[in-house]
Ligand SMILES: Cc1cc2nc3c(=O)[nH]c(=O)nc-3n(C[C@H](O)[C@H](O)[C@H](O)COP(=O)(O)OP(=O)(O)OC[C@H]3O[C@@H](n4cnc5c(N)ncnc54)[C@H](O)[C@@H]3O)c2cc1C
């Protein structure tokens with residue numbers, strides 16, 4: 001393996017001379033015919049070289065840029081020396097789910113955005129190295145799990161098994177609390193399982209993380225829809241505290257004529273059929289999915305990108321992403337945009353749907369679009385798109401997927417009126433992640449609106465610490 | 480795993496299952512449903528909770544084994560358990576005291592109707608049930624209904640039981656009764672195939688009789704997450720799984736509902752090669 005002294009003796013100039021590695025990936029022509037992961041992961045030697053690009057600067061802007069404050073220079077230094085196990089210890093100490101974060105975090109807007117090397121040239125590939133260490137750990141049987149701590153006698157309920165719920169459950173279990181996750185669906189992972197496709201986040205990774213939690217003693221009860229099967233007030237009778245991370249899973253539609261034609265899906269439905277229900281496995285799955293020679297997807301975020309790339313893989317020769325703003329405004333991860341382009345996805349910017357047109361059997365046959373131009377900045381600071389009059393045109397489509405956002409699902413909150421909500425129905429949580437009900441904490445998308453995996457994980461981790469304090473200060477253990 | 484306590488074929492291909500599901504049994508109200516996934520890899524199928532016993536911790540489901548998904552449920556139930564049962568989902572029926580109520584059920588829709596009729600009767604309504612089936616063997620639950628209904632009228636298309644014809648004919652007679660008579664309903668609940676519900680709604684529309692239908696679009700999660708169950712009611716998009724399944728029968732877009740229900744019968748959605756081939760030839764079911 002690499003000579004450790006070699007890394008220490010590198011001068012900044014020598015470090016600067018190393019160019020950013022390329023991520024080995026599946027050939028685009030091949031990958032549009034399968035659902036295997038696009039990025040294949042770095043070789044050990046490439047990872048070591050990449051880590052050596054880090055200048056070990058004093059300010060460490062990358063740490064501040066990471067929503068969970070991973071000690072990036074420390075773990076990179078270990079990678080640069082070939083000490084992967086030590087790197088793993090540091091990494092897992094700060095982020096329980098690096099195999100996931102390394103794959104789905106928008107690094108170009110977090111750690112890598114502020115990396116000093118990015119100011120002139122390319123930032124260190126922190127996300128790829130995070131993934132490298134996580135995959136190395138899995139392959140070498142490295143587990144960060146400490147010995148099971150003594151039981152505290154406190155019981156905590158977690159609602160939802162997305163990244164927020166899973167992280168909170170893990171942190172609580174590590175502190176010795178008796179944790180039960182209640183999940184509405186028949187499987188775990190939330191968006192990690194039903195939303196993000198196999199080619200971006202293989203489900204074996206989610207399975208491994210969940211298995212780790214179960215081995216820590218976390219119980220998962222599926223098919224429990226909190227608000228329907230049981231309510232939050234019910235849970236508080238059996239549990240000493242509760243963490244709500246039920247996501248923001250209510251799809252927003254376009255509100256244009258023709259939206260209920262056959263062949264028009266919300267991204268949630270399309271991706272759930274394909275991912276959770278396994279329609280990507282073709283005839284091995286009992287779940288059907290509509291296919292079409294041309295697919296049009298509305299939206300510009302990760303959900304839109306996942307939908308359009310999935311449609312491409314399910315046989316759409318022409319797969320179009322129609323977005324009402326410009327390329328620079330797209331919220332999707334940069335890497336996904338690049339991968340989509342390589343896969344022949346067509347981007348149409350500054351267009352908005354006017355109507356969806358159907359055939360005599362009630363199937364979509366085309367979308368009518370109008371052109372937009374960018375006007376004054378709106379509340380989000382992005383320039384607001386305005387209609388170009390008389391610019392309507394038709395685009396033939398047999399499959400239309402709407403990926404223009406989600407809202408808070410009122411199913412849980414409706415049965416818990418004491419829970420304070422903001423005007424959009426999101427749960428209000430204070431700086432301790434506690435809601436208006438003592439002992440009831442919340443985090444992730446249900447608090448933030450549609451956000452990111454890492455922010456949900458960060459909430460879960462922090463809330464677990466606050467729940468631990470709350471229990472010790474306010475509750476007597478059940479023995 | 481949800482244990483099956485009993486399984487019984489009550490009409491050809493129509494099965495009654497008693498399932499151990501204590502939390503659902505305790506929370507459930509009439510009009511609600513569950514989503515069942517028979518086994519790993521099986522579809523998620525919505526089924527009305529026909530009855531429940533909270534003391535025993537059981538719910539009763541009535542399943543017509545018509546497609547692969549429902550046949551799989553029966554197969555698994557016979558083997559002793561179902562993998563996933565989630566619920567109770569949907570809004571409970573709003574039970575009011577109307578006076579005379581007609582409850583119209585077609586085919587296996589009668590199973591959906593049963594808990595509503597029972598709850599309406601328990602609330603002090605005089606319930607007339609009209610139950611239709613193609614022939615005698617396909618008429619279900621008429622005896623159970625008779626326990627709490629003022630009268631049960633059975634119609635069969637071939638005349639092998641009760642009145643020969645459709646449920647609409649029997650309903651027409653009730654509607655023709657004088658406004659203050661004990662026959663004439665103040666409200667009508669209809670559950671069955673879409674054409675039947677639509678026909679009933681058309682019958683009651685002229686007199687403006689309150690008509691409630693229970694819709695069964697294709698569902699996935701049943702919690703409002705996918706929007707696959709969307710229906711148009713009064714010009715608005717509603718999600719049947721969370722806003723329904725019961726809606727004002729006079730406001731539902733039935734043509735759209737029928738069309739959407741048929742989506743997956745279309746070859747463009749079937750994944751096996753045979754059908755993909757027929758799709759290439761441009762044929763459509
Ligand atoms: C297709 C797609 C792609 C995305 N890609 C990225 C990406 O690349 N990078 C990134 O950072 N972010 C991405 N996001 C956003 C990210 O997935 C979310 O911000 C994140 O998953 C939120 O986590 P969460 O734990 O709050 O909720 P979720 O992941 O939504 O999990 C909530 C869980 O709670 C369950 N639940 C809901 N209601 C109830 C109830 N009443 N009772 C019990 N259980 C309930 C749900 O079934 C679900 O399992 C993507 C989102 C989508 C939809």
Ligand code: FES
Nearest residue numbers: 701703705706720
């Ligand atoms: S079934 Fe998915 S929203 Fe109703």
